[in-house]
Amino acid sequence: MFSRRKSMIFMLVAFLFMLSGFATLSAQESAKSPEKKTVQAEKSSSASASSSEDRPYDVIDEEFRHIGPGFGGMNAIPFWVALVVFLLAMGGLIKGKNKLIKGISGLVALVAFGVIAYITYWEARSLGRQQGYAPVQPIWFSHKVHATQNNIDCEYCHSDARSSRHAGIPSLNVCLNCHSMVKEGKISGKKEISKIYQHLDQKKPIEWIKVHNLPDHVYFNHAQHVQAGKVACQECHGPVERMNRVVEYTELSMKFCLDCHREREIITDNQYYALYKFHLNPGEKPKVKDIGGQDCSSCHY
Ligand code: HEC
Ligand code: HEC
Numbered sequence: 001m002f003s004r005r006k007s008m009i010f011m012l013v014a015f016l017f018m019l020s021g022f023a024t025l026s027a028q029e030s031a032k033s034p035e036k037k038t039v040q041a042e043k044s045s046s047a048s049a050s051s052s053e054d055r056p057y058d059v060i061d062e063e064f065r066h067i068g069p070g071f072g073g074m075n076a077i078p079f080w081v082a083l084v085v086f087l088l089a090m091g092g093l094i095k096g097k098n099k100l101i102k103g104i105s106g107l108v109a110l111v112a113f114g115v116i117a118y119i120t121y122w123e124a125r126s127l128g129r130q131q132g133y134a135p136v137q138p139i140w141f142s143h144k145v146h147a148t149q150n151n152i153d154c155e156y157c158h159s160d161a162r163s164s165r166h167a168g169i170p171s172l173n174v175c176l177n178c179h180s181m182v183k184e185g186k187i188s189g190k191k192e193i194s195k196i197y198q199h200l201d202q203k204k205p206i207e208w209i210k211v212h213n214l215p216d217h218v219y220f221n222h223a224q225h226v227q228a229g230k231v232a233c234q235e236c237h238g239p240v241e242r243m244n245r246v247v248e249y250t251e252l253s254m255k256f257c258l259d260c261h262r263e264r265e266i267i268t269d270n271q272y273y274a275l276y277k278f279h280l281n282p283g284e285k286p287k288v289k290d291i292g293g294q295d296c297s298s299c300h301y
């Protein structure tokens, strides 16, 4: 078994490791539980424009409330249980009366340590991703009202998706196409729509909060997917047309991109592939990975 000195050193190292794990956890809790965060924000700023009393209709739709990474925000409990077990077992290991107790304690400590390491690994891995993120927007803009109830096409508002890298958020002038006439909503009355006019009067653009964010080192192009690849918006963004408040539906991790690129066949009926098609054997169906969809440099600068 370990000598007393060795177990002290082991315990110190383990403790530092756990501290770093806990730091990761708490950093994440504050950055990544958007629902919790917004609820708190709403509570603490009941005087502000976006408080839940001011916008009782502004909630994350039931259907999308439970979207989130890995352990679904429950990591803290197993983490603390494992930590307590670990500390108790370390006590047994150091103070244990005989070899058997020390041996068992050592084993339990090792397992608890494994659990802690595993949770920390998961937390660290998903750090920076924000599946389930659903910020409160300055105007209660509902995709359900617009895309489903009023049947407005995604590309009416996100008109750059087909032609450029960014899908783009419509300017207030696009809203005015309809809201110069439609001045009242069934759910929010005049309250939210009137913000469009206020902002226009003050010549102040609306500061929509970006929901989907890839890290800077990743290159992503909408046109390539929407136009050339004929990939539906929903494959990456989920059923936005059912959302009253936009939620980041998918993980947008590297695995998410690659899983599709490994399996998806490219559509070769366009100009771009005219020459490429010429080189294919009859019946050959190339996938995205065959045109470089797995090369690091396609997605990373
Ligand atoms: C009437 C205009 C309009 C229509 C139609 C519309 N959107 Fe939007 N969309 C917006 C506005 C405004 C925002 C920014 C506010 C927000 O995030 O709710 C937005 C935000 C988004 C976002 C989040 C962008 C981000 O910040 O990461 C996605 C994804 C999106 N829309 C997809 C769609 C899809 C898919 C459709 C079709 C089913 C669609 N939109 C139809 C106006 C529209
Ligand atoms: C293959 C996956 C994929 C498809 C298909 C896709 N998007 Fe996106 N979308 C993304 C990613 C990834 C981001 C984040 C981009 C970033 O942070 O650079 C994003 C961002 C957005 C944004 C925020 C503004 C922007 O352009 O960065 C809007 C709005 C949006 N998408 C709308 C749409 C609409 C509408 C469609 C369908 C016409 C669509 N997207 C199709 C993956 C996709």
Ligand code: HEC
Pocket (backbone or CB within 6 Å): 139, 140, 141, 142, 145, 146, 150, 152, 170, 171, 172, 174, 175, 176, 177, 178, 179, 182, 184, 185, 186, 187, 188, 189, 192, 193, 196
């Ligand atoms: C193509 C037409 C069209 C465009 C463009 C459009 N809207 Fe609307 N909007 C409507 C219609 C129709 C309604 C439904 C009114 C009702 O509730 O009966 C509506 C309702 C609303 C409501 C109130 C929802 C409710 O039920 O209380 C808000 C807020 C709103 N729109 C904001 C916007 C904003 C912001 C933009 C620009 C980003 C925009 N709209 C662009 C047609 C449009």
Ligand code: HEC
Pocket (backbone or CB within 6 Å): 218, 219, 220, 221, 224, 225, 228, 229, 230, 231, 235, 236, 252, 253, 256, 257, 258, 260, 261, 264, 265, 266, 267, 288, 291, 292, 293, 298, 299
């Ligand atoms: C649902 C399927 C799907 C998902 C998810 C997806 N892609 Fe793609 N991607 C495609 C298709 C299809 C093409 C081929 C388009 C064409 O024909 O040019 C493509 C092509 C690309 C290319 C060009 C490859 C090359 O070398 O020509 C890049 C870069 C790319 N995707 C980046 C991404 C990134 C980054 C993500 C994740 C955020 C992603 N894609 C997610 C389907 C997908």
Ligand code: HEC
Pocket (backbone or CB within 6 Å): 128, 129, 214, 215, 218, 252, 253, 254, 257, 258, 261, 293, 294, 295, 296, 297, 298, 299, 300
């Ligand atoms: C189809 C697009 C795509 C390809 C190809 C791709 N990556 Fe990534 N990569 C991404 C995306 C998207 C992220 C951001 C993931 C996140 O935010 O969690 C990422 C993140 C990363 C990270 C940061 C750590 C992480 O996991 O978040 C590293 C390192 C990385 N990629 C290396 C590589 C290497 C090496 C290759 C080539 C073998 C490669 N990537 C190929 C899309 C891609």
